[in-house]
Amino acid sequence: MQDTGSLQRARISTDAFPEARRLQMWREVYGRGLAAVDIEPIGDTPFHAEVTFSQLPGISIAAGSRSPAHYRASRELAARAKDFMVISVLRAGRASATQFGKELIAGVGSASVIAPLDPSTSTMLTEGSFVTLLLPLPTIARRAPHYTQAFGRPIPSSNTALHLLNRYVDVVADTSVTDPAIARSVSEHMLDLAALALGAHGDYAELARMRGGTAARLTAIKSDILQALGDSELSTEAIAIRHGISPRYVRKLFEQDGSSFSTFVLAERLAKAHRMLTDRHFGHLNIAQIAHESGFSDVSYFNRTFRRQFGSRPSDFREAAKCVWREQQD
Structure with a gap:
């Protein structure tokens, strides 16, 4: 999806494909074309999936649901996203994610952090839903220089920055942002929250809290108020x-x-x-x-x-x- 400076959205679903070729086309369009993964369904449940992509300046969001399946990124496929890292939040269902031989998911609400270049496997064990953020490594490195310490372990659901980031994703999903300046501001706040969730500390954490944490909390509060007017x-x-x-x-x-x-x-x-x-x-x-x-x-x-x-x-x-x-x- 082209980054135009404003919020851009696109949705794809297996429902749009002929039933007989549903899995094959999803493997080609989503697996190889977008996510750089190989897909292997689990069990006899008819395969289905849907994903909505949201593109902000400097950050991509994928939110959707899946039937049980393995999503494997080989070293070759992972190399296609060498300048990015992934934070994926489990919203519903049971799932597993492994990299470096370690389990990266700790239940609903937790997040796995996928390092670039190295193979990984993400598995939806039941029907479930997720939110995945694709983050540019140079930007994250400036905000959280020790971000690599987050690799190989889950971010727990109790992490305050992750909770706010999750709420911010919902606000973005429910809002139309056409002003590029607002889109850039939202993106900056989300990147700051991601840095905090990844373990930014010291002056880096303080700066991120001042910019991202406060703004995200106020945005979430305003969203709640609008729902309860x-x-x-x-x-x-x-x-x-x-x-x-x-x-x-x-x-x-x-x-x-x-x-x-x-x-x-x-x-x-x-x-x-x-x-x-x-x-x-x-x-x-x-x-x-x-x-x-x-x-x-x-x-x-x-x-x-x-x-x-x-x-x-x-x-x-x-x-x-x-x-x-x-x-x-x-």
């Missing part, structure tokens, strides 16, 4: 519990971002209400219902803040939207 009881305390941090730290993260928790929540609730008022799919809801769905328990307060934000009453926007809807029907 309709909850009128949404608070710093509730978010803090979900993320295992203190309410004070939640507030501090927003302050460092030049905002506040309450300001962000209010702005996003008003934006959600605005979208609903002008979307015909919500045309059956009245103003009070939209206010409630957006997290406002007081309709009078909603009307005041909406008018202050957008310069008109919610009812004015709804009436204007209805005119547009009628014109579209005609």
Whole structure:
């Protein structure tokens, strides 16, 4: 996939191939063409797999699911990716990954670190899902000079940087990033988190925490808030519990971002209400219902803040939207 500076996505699935040639074509297209591995199915389960590729500046992400199979990288195939290293997180199922004769997976949520140039085998023992990150070695070496110490052992699921990196992957998967500057920023944060997960320490770790750890945590918190805007009881305390941090730290993260928790929540609730008022799919809801769905328990307060934000009453926007809807029907 070409690196254009913005987030690029592509999806491939065995469902797109003729059933009789499914395995053969997956071996050619995915195994040899993309992942540089040989594939050997396990058992009698019909072979299937699907992968979504996301390309950010300097980092590639593959997320998908597989039926049981061995994915073997020979020395010859591994040499094709000599300038990269791989971090692969097991999301579901049972799996094994070996390199240098050592087991690299420690259960769901853990990550295997695959060194370049040397043979390795990754095996999905059951139906399962994964996320794999392809990271440029020169970039990782600058952030975590002792990264080779991570080879030959798993990164446990309890690793805080890995947990944040995993959350960041979900945010990227759910977000459309077309601005190259934002895409570069997201990529930088993810590379910093990867360096921390690989064991960056000293000044390198401190710099990565300042850039990547804080940004990723705030991104994950904002993502959770957007999912819970309709909850009128949404608070710093509730978010803090979900993320295992203190309410004070939640507030501090927003302050460092030049905002506040309450300001962000209010702005996003008003934006959600605005979208609903002008979307015909919500045309059956009245103003009070939209206010409630957006997290406002007081309709009078909603009307005041909406008018202050957008310069008109919610009812004015709804009436204007209805005119547009009628014109579209005609």
